[in-house]
Amino acid sequence: MLKIGEFSRLSRISIRMLRHYDEMGLLTPDHVDEQTGYRYYQERQLTDAGRIISLRDMGIGVQAIAEAIAGDEAALERVLRFRRTQLLSQSQAIDEQLTRLESALRRIGKDVFEMNYEVTCKTLPQRYVASVRDVLPSYYEEGRLWHTLMKETAPLRLQVAEPCCTLGIYHDTDYRERDVDVEVQMSVKGTYEDTEHVKFKTVPPILMASATYTGSYEKVNEVNAAVAAWVRDNGYEFDGLSFCIYHVSPHETQNPDELVTEVCYPVRKKAERH
Structure with a gap:
């Protein structure tokens, strides 16, 4: 078994986040010493930690990660598709902002606020x-x-x-x-x-x-x-x-x-x- 510090180093998840994931029921220690309160994890839990990191790096929230990990492949697919829809929407908004920015740059020094509209x-x-x-x-x-x-x-x-x-x-x-x-x-x-x-x-x-x-x-x-x-x-x-x-x-x-x-x-x- 691994102490929480060792598990943190191997999983690339901070101790603070490991405790948060424990509170959320997302990644709970395999064993907690009743006398010292020390938390211990199994080596096999590193695989679960890897899945959490992968989903986290896609911008998926803790609640959705919990749903994806606790469910079957259909639940995982549902979470991934929803996140894809969110990102596509954000991408469209960013593209529009970039278009406006480029247009504004081109119009600098060209009396852009002069309203000569018939x-x-x-x-x-x-x-x-x-x-x-x-x-x-x-x-x-x-x-x-x-x-x-x-x-x-x-x-x-x-x-x-x-x-x-x-x-x-x-x-x-x-x-x-x-x-x-x-x-x-x-x-x-x-x-x-x-x-x-x-x-x-x-x-x-x-x-x-x-x-x-x-x-x-x-x-x-x-x-x-x-x-x-x-x-x-x-x-x-x-x-x-x-x-x-x-x-x-x-x-x-x-x-x-x-x-x-x-x-x-x-x-x-x-x-x-x-």
Whole structure:
């Protein structure tokens, strides 16, 4: 048998963590001397310690490690798949942050905060659309909805309307850090039966104030400020959910500087309030 110090050295787990794992029931000593309180481990427990270290180094928490070790292969697979999903989500967020950072670096010294955006007031006509709506972990994951829309409608051979209007609508009345309610729409011709997640519907006309800009999505705050100023100065008020029309989307270019987005806010004349 091995004293706790020897086991710590061989397992590469600190004595503090060994005691913590004992408290959690994750890795308990084989024997504890009743008189001295000394803890002893069996050599075979080094294998269990190795599994714990491997899972810990993947960023898996103690509770999940306990579930993986105590269960069968199915439990281990479930824990690993869940962690993979977490890491993929984090990776997407990091990629988005890196894209924003690179774009900001390129724009240094180019009057990046000068808001020369032309705001117009117009009516978006009535449309027949294919729509997918869901609650997402973050705004950055809107692509999931587009993937679902395209995958489920592929057998339907949709006829795209001319011009084709693709947009994302944000159904929350305030900004959310997570669990965001997002809907994507693509205008189509003809009529179709709903699929599991895709709904077909007619959307009424929308009077809106909008501004179109070229570049990465990090510019949206500047555009929002320009639209808000226009609404204030022209006697309008906001009247509905904001949305973005994607004239050139990430589906068409991987270069954020080539994106073309129209930021839209439904409005009405203040005098028209009843």
